[in-house]
Structure formats: structure tokens, C-alpha cells
Amino acid sequence: MTSKNYHLVIVGYGGMGSYHAKHLLKGNQNIEVIGTYDKHEDRRTASMADGYKTYESLSAVLSDDAVDFVLIATPNDVHKEIAIAALNAGKHVICEKPVTIYSADLVEIMETAKINDRAFIVHQNRRWDEDFLTMKKIYDEQIIGDVFHIETRVQGANGIPGDWRHLKEYGGGMLLDWGVHLLDQLLFMIDSKITSVFANFSYILGEDVDDGFQVFITFENGITSLVEVGTTNFIQLPRWYTKGTKGTAVIHDWEINGKIVTQNSGEVEAPKPIKAGQGLTKTMAPPSEKAVSTSDLPKVVKTMESFYENVVSVVEGSAEPIVKNEEVLRVLRLMETIFKSAETNQVIQDFDLVPAKN
Amino acid sequence: MTSKNYHLVIVGYGGMGSYHAKHLLKGNQNIEVIGTYDKHEDRRTASMADGYKTYESLSAVLSDDAVDFVLIATPNDVHKEIAIAALNAGKHVICEKPVTIYSADLVEIMETAKINDRAFIVHQNRRWDEDFLTMKKIYDEQIIGDVFHIETRVQGANGIPGDWRHLKEYGGGMLLDWGVHLLDQLLFMIDSKITSVFANFSYILGEDVDDGFQVFITFENGITSLVEVGTTNFIQLPRWYTKGTKGTAVIHDWEINGKIVTQNSGEVEAPKPIKAGQGLTKTMAPPSEKAVSTSDLPKVVKTMESFYENVVSVVEGSAEPIVKNEEVLRVLRLMETIFKSAETNQVIQDFDLVPAKN
Numbered sequence: 001m002t003s004k005n006y007h008l009v010i011v012g013y014g015g016m017g018s019y020h021a022k023h024l025l026k027g028n029q030n031i032e033v034i035g036t037y038d039k040h041e042d043r044r045t046a047s048m049a050d051g052y053k054t055y056e057s058l059s060a061v062l063s064d065d066a067v068d069f070v071l072i073a074t075p076n077d078v079h080k081e082i083a084i085a086a087l088n089a090g091k092h093v094i095c096e097k098p099v100t101i102y103s104a105d106l107v108e109i110m111e112t113a114k115i116n117d118r119a120f121i122v123h124q125n126r127r128w129d130e131d132f133l134t135m136k137k138i139y140d141e142q143i144i145g146d147v148f149h150i151e152t153r154v155q156g157a158n159g160i161p162g163d164w165r166h167l168k169e170y171g172g173g174m175l176l177d178w179g180v181h182l183l184d185q186l187l188f189m190i191d192s193k194i195t196s197v198f199a200n201f202s203y204i205l206g207e208d209v210d211d212g213f214q215v216f217i218t219f220e221n222g223i224t225s226l227v228e229v230g231t232t233n234f235i236q237l238p239r240w241y242t243k244g245t246k247g248t249a250v251i252h253d254w255e256i257n258g259k260i261v262t263q264n265s266g267e268v269e270a271p272k273p274i275k276a277g278q279g280l281t282k283t284m285a286p287p288s289e290k291a292v293s294t295s296d297l298p299k300v301v302k303t304m305e306s307f308y309e310n311v312v313s314v315v316e317g318s319a320e321p322i323v324k325n326e327e328v329l330r331v332l333r334l335m336e337t338i339f340k341s342a343e344t345n346q347v348i349q350d351f352d353l354v355p356a357k358n
Numbered sequence: 359m360t361s362k363n364y365h366l367v368i369v370g371y372g373g374m375g376s377y378h379a380k381h382l383l384k385g386n387q388n389i390e391v392i393g394t395y396d397k398h399e400d401r402r403t404a405s406m407a408d409g410y411k412t413y414e415s416l417s418a419v420l421s422d423d424a425v426d427f428v429l430i431a432t433p434n435d436v437h438k439e440i441a442i443a444a445l446n447a448g449k450h451v452i453c454e455k456p457v458t459i460y461s462a463d464l465v466e467i468m469e470t471a472k473i474n475d476r477a478f479i480v481h482q483n484r485r486w487d488e489d490f491l492t493m494k495k496i497y498d499e500q501i502i503g504d505v506f507h508i509e510t511r512v513q514g515a516n517g518i519p520g521d522w523r524h525l526k527e528y529g530g531g532m533l534l535d536w537g538v539h540l541l542d543q544l545l546f547m548i549d550s551k552i553t554s555v556f557a558n559f560s561y562i563l564g565e566d567v568d569d570g571f572q573v574f575i576t577f578e579n580g581i582t583s584l585v586e587v588g589t590t591n592f593i594q595l596p597r598w599y600t601k602g603t604k605g606t607a608v609i610h611d612w613e614i615n616g617k618i619v620t621q622n623s624g625e626v627e628a629p630k631p632i633k634a635g636q637g638l639t640k641t642m643a644p645p646s647e648k649a650v651s652t653s654d655l656p657k658v659v660k661t662m663e664s665f666y667e668n669v670v671s672v673v674e675g676s677a678e679p680i681v682k683n684e685e686v687l688r689v690l691r692l693m694e695t696i697f698k699s700a701e702t703n704q705v706i707q708d709f710d711l712v713p714a715k716n
Contacts, residue, residue, distance in 0.1 A: 015631075019638055129635025148562050156642040157606075157621070157650070158629050178641065196703055198556050200574060200582060204506050204603070214584065216558060216572070218703075224558060226572065231641060234606035234619035234650060241595060245562070248515075248592035254634045261592035263515070271516050273373075276612045277487025278665075280377055283536065283589060284514040292515070292592060307636075345554055345576075346705050 004032040006312070008094075009061045011082055012074035013038040013047045014163075016096050020071055021050065024125075030312045031069065037061050058082065062089035069094060069311075075164040076171025080105045083120065087112045092119040092315055098180040101171040103332040110325050119315050124323045125307060126181040127188055131251050133300040135240045136189050138249050143298060144262060145246030150190075151226040152182045152240055155233035159205055166207055173209030175201070175335055178229045184331045192221035194334065194352040199341040204232055215338055220353075251297065260295045263287075362390040364670070366452075367419045369440055370432035371396040371405045372521075374454050378429055379408065382483075388670045389427065395419050416440065420447035427452060427669075433522040434529025438463045441478065445470045450477040450673055456538040459529040461690040468683050477673050482681045483665060484539040485546055489609050491658040493598045494547050496607050501656060502620060503604030508548075509584045510540045510598055513591035517563050524565055531567030533559070533693055536587045541573075542689050550579035552692065552710040557699040562590055573696055578711075609655065618653045621645075 008025070010017045013036040021033050035053035037060070038044055044054045055061045061070065062085060070086040072079050072095040080100050086093045087109070099122045100106045113120035126132060139147050164170035165177055196218045201210040212230040219225070238258065240251040247262030268291035273282040304322055305313060313319035330352075337351045366383070368375045371394040379391050393411035395418070396402055402412045413419045419428065420443060428444040430437055430453045438458050444451050445467070457480045458464045471478035484490060497505050522528035523535055554576045559568040570588040577583070596616065598609040605620030626649035631640040662680055663671060671677035688710075695709045 015638065015640075125636040129637075131635060149560075154642050156639075157619075157645050158641060158643065161640050174641075198574070198705065200576070202507075202582075214574070216556070216574070218558070224560075230601075232601055234601075234621065234645075235599070235608045235617070237595065237599060241593070243588075243590055243592075250593045254632075259593070261515075263592065274612075277489060278483040279487075280373065281514075282373075282519050283516060283532075284512050285516065287515050287592075345707065347556065347703055349703065 004028075004030055006031045006068040006315075007034040007066050008032065008069035008071055009034060009055065009064075009067050010036040010052075010071045010073060011038070011058065011061065012072060012096075013043040014073065017071070017073035018046065018050065020073065021052065024308060028308050031308060034066065035061070058085065062086060062091065067091055072096060076101055076176065077169060080109060083109045084112045087116045087118050087120060090116060090118065092311075093121070094311060095120070095122050097122055097124055097184075098171065098176045098332065098335070099328055100332065101176065103329055103336060106325070106329050106332055110329070113325075119311070119321075120325065121311055121314065121321055122323050122325070122328045123307060124181070124184045124328065126185060127323065128304075128307065129185075129254070130300055131239055131254055131256055132185045132189075133303065134251060134256055134297050135242060135249070137298050137300055138242065138244075138260070139189055141298075142244070143247075144242065144244030144249050144260060147242055147244045148222060149224050149226075149243040150186065150240070151228070151238075151242070152186060153226075153228040153230070153237055154178055154182065154239065155228070155230040155236045157232065157234045159231050160207060160209070160211055166209060168208045174212050174229045174231060175210055175338060179213065179215075179227070179335060179338070180331060182227050182229065183334055184327070186217070186225055186227065187327065187331060187334070190219055190221070190223055190225075192219040192223065194218070195220050195349065197334070197337050197341050197348045197351055199338040201342040202230070202232070210342075213338070213342065215341075247292075249297070256297060258297050260297060261292050262295070264291055264293055362386075362388055364389045364426040364673075365392045365424050366390065366427035366429055367392060367413065367422075367425050368394045368410075368429045368431060369396070369416065369419065370430060370454075371401040371410075372431065375429070375431035376404070376408065378431065379410065382666060386666050389666060392424065393419070416443065420444055420449065425449060430454060434459055434534065435527060438467060441467045442470045445474045445476050445478060448474060448476065451479070452669060453478070453480050455480055455482055455542075456529065456534045456690065456693070457686055458690065459534065461687055461694060464683070464687050464690055468687070471683075477669070477679075478683065479669055479672065479679055480681050480683070480686045481665060482539070482542045482686065484543060485681065486662075486665065487543075487612070488658055489597055489612055489614055490543045490547075491661065492609060492614055492655050493600060493607070495656050495658055496600065496618070497547055499656075500602070501605075502600065502602030502607050502618060505600055505602045506580060507582050507584075507601040508544065508598070509586070509596075509600070510544060511586040511588070511595055512536055512540065512597065513586070513588040513594045515590065515592045517589050518565060518567070518569055524567060526566045532570050532587045532589060533568055533696060537571065537573075537585070537693065537696070538689060540585050540587065541692055542685070544575070544583055544585065545685065545689060545692070548577055548579070548581055548583075550577040550581065552576070553578050553707065555692070555695050555699050555706045555709055557696040559700040560588070560590070568700075571696070571700065573699075605650075607655070614655060616655050618655060619650050620653070622649055622651055
């Protein structure tokens, strides 16, 4: 049927499922999409129109010996049952995010993968986003000194998109949809335990699920972070705003517009007070001209394998997964802690400083 | 000595004291500055150079029957003793902010003012700031619908200014210095009880006092607010960022640069997904062209008496104070709650919903 090494079937041929087929796997040297399965008629039709064989049932996919990989791109609530069935059928599994709604379910999947000696890899695609990699480079290379505060935001004005993402039982809401990305990036960047979490959820749209949130996280190494998702924001604050001991970095958008402002070394003239409203301020005056330098954001060159290159390396035993299940599990546990903080309106201080129950 | 109705002496002729003389009271029709008192020699010299009589002691000021008003512009820790002595000597008192470090001290001053039937008015000058009045107009007139989230920030890169503001015992730190303004404005604008407070202080400069903070406040009417002061920010986020049910308003700076973006009524085309990093997003895509309108910030026309006009009206019995002591007291109590939240790393939920102990 194909000369490529691995055959993949997409389960759930909606927006993300078809994005894998048309973009992420397009031109891949090793993996061939050989079919799809979706329980919705319109998506089967779309799959056929796109030239893919459509399976009649999930069990038809799992009993097909030609299938090496199952990609799960369904609503969140059925990820677990499909993943476990696929792993038990001897398939490798790629799963869209958030992998499960509850961390205990991921633990069960991880155990099933281990028993069957199959790969289970979550598609945390935004670890490869250039805005994130740019900020990670600034952080890693101490371009603004030691980073001590990171604000990471995505803000839209369109509300929650119109499908299962509205519904709690399907794993809807913005924490699970976008929060999982921002938190995964943050924890991938900062190698330190979390000491406390405070969260406030927004329900301004009157939905069953959160339409956004602000989360304040403190790390054991002293870094603080404000993580925010909004769907009621008609003006956008910067995607990243990061403070270091020697300067500040801002990335405005996905086109990586932004800048770095750093303090010059040596003695500098004190700032002159400015008129600010009905008073004078020296504290909030701009630094004197020679006190700071503005520079461009650093260019990121490719630093790691692409997601699917890595998937192939993992199943061939030549690399560790870039997205490790233990990392994904920690993010899920953090999201559970964020839900708990928001529901109780309390700071939660026992995350990461006590061993996970699982 | 003068034909004006009221004579005022400035106690503490530093930055703020001389600012009152040179700016706020310059050209005032009713109040004449007739002298100053400062315990520092260099400031007496400055006062003489500026043409003001310098008193030898505080008691010399208080025993001078020609003095109607004492303006207190000393470090925060001695506001109370000077205020009480001046009120007991039959003087009206104007006091710089923060009026006292502890709310109980303000209560004592208020009682002393009442017993002596003298005016005691705190100079919360930033209620007259144009940026604040612009945002208050947007809020009051529901220009972006019902406001449900307000972010109010001042961010500098100069650290804490080099005097008593570094020292805890003098009432230093950014919460007391700038926080008092932002909180006073916020509570003056929002007529609702506070239901919870979460605060995180920054000590990145290694000072004895906070060099900045982020405070998250929730109000009984559903409004949430993020209040922030920073002195380690080489790039500034907007002064105000406010979300309403029909739009968002931003004010970037004290020059009132900014804009309003509101949702158009009627059916609008759904937004088109955009490529964002390694994925597509409809949620975070810009609204379709006809879905929103951008407009200028509204002009604020003078809506209330100036601070010193109001002071004269108050002592003549023709107006209520614009800055009411009960309001100032509530802000002090809120700052005490913020200190408590930051010190314990806890959400404080009993502020405003139980009667004040005083």
C-alpha cells in the first residue's frame, strides 16, 4: 500500500485531526496516513473527500494489522478509552492535548503503554512554537539576567469556539484548552518545584466552563509567573512579558514582534522626575538616556527534532520523547490544583512539595 | 502679612512639601503659604531660598495664631504625632499620603479632629489624575458595557527612590508609596464591597521593603481587579487595561494615549482560524473586520473642585470633602489586609464583609 515504514490512522477527523493529516504529517518520510475513523457522518465524508480510507468502527482500526499508530484527536473525554484500547491492540498512540481531564486517567494509560511496550506520546505541539522558543532562549541564556517573573498570556475576543469546548463533561473550558499549552511551556522552561498556586476563573460569558483565567504561580527558585487566558479581550496584552535582574523582554504576538530593554553597566545618571497626572514621580520616570539599551529579540534556530521526527526516533529506540509523559502528568496535576484553587478561592501550597499520590 | 483668608505652614519641606508650595498652592485665591518647618538644615535653607519664613520648631508653628492650616509632608511614620498636635492646637490639617501606616492611627487622628472641630484632609491627589478620570468615565458611562475586570499598573525601572522610602520603620515600600494611590482610585471608582484579596510582594532588589507587588481583588458585584506596582520593569505594560461586556479599553500612559475597541451589534461573520506557532486557532484569531469598532478615549472635562478649592469649601462648610477620611481608612485597612495576604501567602476573605474592628 505504501513504502513508508509506519502506518497511522486518525481517530477523530475534526479540526485537529485533519490538521495532522494536512500539515504535520504532510511530507513526513516515515509515517503514512492510511485512514481515519470518525463517528460523525460529515467528517467521514470530509475524510473521503480528502482521499483517506474511512474505517467503519474503532475496532476495525484496531484489528487492522497494517496500522502501527493511532492518532487520537477526539473530544477530551474519550481520549482515555480509545488510548487504552489501542495500546492493548498493540498500537503506538499519539494523543491530542489535554491528554485526559484527570491525572489518574493518564496514569492508567501510562501503565497500559508500559505493559504493552508501546509508545504513548501526547501532542504538546506548542513546545515548538517560535514565540515560546524565543522566550526560552532568553531565559536559558540569561539575556536579561536571571529571570524572576514571567507573564504568559493569550487573549482573544471570540468567546469559546462553538462545539464540545463549551461543555464540562467533554473537558471544555479555557484552562483545559489553552491553559494546558501555557502551563506545559512554563514547566518545560522552568526547572523548579512549584510552591504555591492561586487561580481566578472567569465565567463572564455565562458558560458551564471557564471562559478564561488568571493563575499566579510561585516556584521554589523564586520565580513568579502570571498565566492568563482570555476570550473576552478586544485589545491584546503581550503574549510574553518577562523580567530579569538586568532587563525586561516582551514578545507581543506569534509573529515575534517585541524587544528587549536592558540596563547598562557602570554609573548612570539618575532619572529626572516627571509630571504624572497631578503629581511628580521619580520612581516611575523613564531611566536616563544612557542607562538602558534596546535590542531585538534573539533568533531561534532549530534546536530539537520536530514532533513526528521525535515520535519515529522514540519507537525506534534512538531518542527519548521530547514530550515526556511524566511532564504531561505534572501539568495535569497542576491543572487539577488550579481548579481546586479557583473553586475554593484559596492559595494551594501543597503542590509539588509533597509527592504525587499516584 | 497677606490679604488671603487662610494661612498655611508646610511641615516637611522635601519633594512633596515644596511641590505643594510651587504648584498646588501657586495662585490659590484663598490660601497663602506663610512659612515652613523642617528639621533638616538643607531644607530650611531651600525654604529660605524659595522666600518662605522658616520656623524654628513645630511648637513655634503650632503656637502661631496666624496659622490656620498645617500641611504635613514629612516621612510617613511621624504624620500621626504632628497631625494630633496640630489639631489639638486648633489648626486644620492637610496630610500627605499614606496618611498613616496603620489604620488605628488614622482612627485616633479622626477622633482628635472631631473633638477639636477641625478639618483633617488627606491629599490623595491622584483622584484628580486625568488617566484615572478617563477610566472612571468609561466605567461610569458604561462605554464598554458593564466593566468586569480592571488592571491598574505603574511600572518603573529605577528601583525605590533613595531616601526613607527604603526603610520599613518610616513607612517605606511600594505598597505604601504607590499602592495607596492605585487602591484609592480603584475603591473611589467601584462602589462595592471587597470579597477577597490575594497579594504577592516583590523583594527582588533585596530591600527591607517591597519593591513592587501584584494584588488580585474580587468585589461583591463580580468585578475583579489586578493592581500592580513595579520598580524593576524596563518595559511598561499599559497604565490601565479594562474589560467590559461590550469591549476593552486601554490607557497606555499619563499622556492618555490609548483606545477603546467595542463589539458591533448585530450578526457578524465568525472569525477565521489563524496560524499561531505550531497550530491553528480560531479562539485567539482577531475578530472579523466588521465585528468590532475602534474609537478614541473620551475627553474628561473638569468634574469636581480642585483639591485646595475643596479644602476651602470644607472648612467654610459649603461642601463635603472629596477625599473622605472614611474612604482613606478603608484603603489603609485594605493595605493591612494586603500585607497580611502577602506575609501568609493566603487569600484573605474577611475584608469588608465583616464590620471593621475600629
